[in-house]
Amino acid sequence: MNHLLATDLISAAPLWRTIDQPMALKALVASLGVALIAWELWWFLGRHGGGVAAREGEAGLQEITITVDGGYAPSRIKVMAGRPLRLSFHRIDPSGCVAQVIFPDFHKTLDLPLDATTSLEIPPTAAGFYPFHCGMNMVRGVLEVVDQNATSASRS
């Protein structure tokens, strides 16, 4: 049962009433709640993997295909700085929200027809983080452009 005002609740039904719960149950609910919050924040906000690297194509062109289904898979893409990049978006999600993908830093909007692959060429870019998102800004991904020299230096 469900009411708008507490006065109704109190007068009409025993919904708004206090029940004595055993201390152990209270402690259990509290600790489960805290654990759930911690896990949920870790799951959604924590870093999961360093991103997927784009594969090498012809003539130094880097290529990667991103599947659009409720989110971008992969959503964190690692590419080399100073090299051209081709992103191919394969959209299988019918929701209108993801019908566009926007790269604000490149001033680019790409319309993604349903069940098709659409490509976007991005010229060589300086190292940095370049986010992209759907038309409504709810589905998000990031292009992580790393400096080749810096990476090779750290490797050696």
Place this chain on the structure above:
Amino acid sequence: MSSSSPSPSCCHVQATAELADGMERELARERTLLRRKVSVAALLTALVMLSSLPHMLWGGHHSFLPPWFTSPWTQLLLTTPVLFGCGRDFFTGAISAFRQHSADMNTLVAAGTGIAWLTSLFTTLFPQVLIAEGLPADVYYESAAVILTLVLLGRLLEARARGQTSEAIRRLLQLQPPTARVLREGQPVEIPVSLVVVGDLVRVRPGEKVPTDGVVSEGSSWVEESMLTGEPTPVAKAAGDAVIGASMNRNGSFSFRVSRVGPDTVLAQIVNLVRQAQSSRTRVQRLADQVVGWFVPVVIALAISAFVVWFLISGNPVLAMLFLVSVLVIACPCALGLATPTSIMVASGKGAENGLIFRSAEALETAGKLRTIVLDKTGTLTRGQPEVTDFERLPGGALPANTLLALTAALESRSEHPLAEAITTYARSKLTSVHSQLIDRELPAVEGFESVAGRGVQGSIGGQQVRVGTPRWFEELGINTATLTPLVERLEVAARSVAVVVVDGRMEGCFGVADPLKPTSAAAVAALGRLGLQVLMLSGDARRTAEVVAAQVGIERVIAEVRPADKASVIRKLQEQGEGPVAMVGDGINDAPALAQADVGIAMGTGTDVAIAASDITLISSNLAGVPAAIELSRAAMTNIRQNLVFAFAYNVAGIPIAAGLLFPLTGWLLSPMIAGAAMAFSSVSVVSNALRLRRFQPAPLPGAASG
């Protein structure tokens, strides 16, 4: 011929139009689908509500409805298709987002309704558990169904409104006529615009649209360009004039030679620039973006906390569950995400309708905050087509007039300065009228031509050293200019620019050049003043000339005698003096460095060149009235964005604590999950609707125009 093999890029506008059509169809399909889902969900939800009515009103007793209809099992049967049929996308969306470690709107809706449904399912299956606790074995199916139906309805309204935000671009794309009448082997043939190639001769009849860009070769007419340039009056076109594709031919008919097709046309460039601007973001939005990123996980954490706290306080799991669901469904990250982009979409489209092309959202943002605006004189306030009005011989001159004119024309014809062009034209016309045999004769050869920026030009002709330049230059060179002073003064007071001809160090002659003001300049300057902007004029002219021109348009602050290369440093100095943000208005060619240096560079168009790289805002027409209009539009857009953001933030900041029951101990307010769902569904609708108000924007009329 190239007509048989059109370049693959020629169909750009068409391709864009088709793609836009495709997106349009998809949006329409989405709307139809949503509408169907909303109707089914609404019908089932109405039944669920009817079924739960006796419980709500009379605690389940004395009902006129048959008991089987009011049973929890019937409600379960009615609610399940609403949630997992009509609302299927919320759940699949939430699950795939969850796998991507991301959480969005779908997560909140799916979790909120899912939890209400699961709890009710538990009660339906094991009512004795609750009764044993002393709680009524109530179910909350109707809450889940109502929330889902409202959210779906909100989506439908929002999809409708969103379709209208890109209306301006769609209208622009529809401007281009589908076919063109091209002369092929002397015969007019009607062919699709995509097959027209550069160099084709196209015929345009009265009342037809010009299919692409070109130059009139024959015939004349009045052409309406308002849909592209925002310029209200039709423009006269005759042989040699440029015409823009998609403009409307009025009464005459003419032929034109195609100069640009496909992606190079003005229309295609406008559409492209507007789309680019619509996909950029403002600094304000960067903040909103960061908030949206962690918003949903934090809301989930708050909802769980609300459950735990209420359970600890009351020990009542059902009550705690209701708070949990309310918090989940009232949070609306969508309103935050939509606040800025929708306003930018509408504003940049509105700009394009008025011939104002914003290159980025940031340009729109900064233009609204401007405090100082610097106007270049030549080509911005004036027509930029100077004419010689005075030619005076100077005492001490030794050469005959014709020789002097020939020398001047020879030297000046090598320079690209607009004044030099005026002088060359003048000298040539004088020479032809005096000595008709000079018409086609080559002017004397110039050796060692050199241009001294902001000063003049020099070179040697037949052993004589010739210089044409400003009086100030000759002063600097140590030539006695005392005899010149009264003449220069007289010319400068009449707003003339003065050029002196010096041959072998001897002052020979002096030209007075006038550049008439554009008719709307004074009114536009007044409008800028009314907007509270500090207006400055920048000019390479002598101080006195510049001041006279400035006084004519009502500008008090003048920076004169600035060489082209120094314009950027003048802007920098203004910025350093704290007069910023500073806008610079120029023609975009000579002023490129100054436009780039300014916080907002505004390029005055010529109607044919849209993509002026250095500018942040491009006016397609050369009418200065576009500048105050652009600033007004920016201010309106920024106010709109601010309203949206304040609304979206305030809504969430106020709504979540209420839903969590923070006010309950004080006021007894308990937000029903259904009310929370309704509030959430309409928050993003109201943000989009507010952005759509910008469509009614009209630039204020110029002050002069109103008073006559």
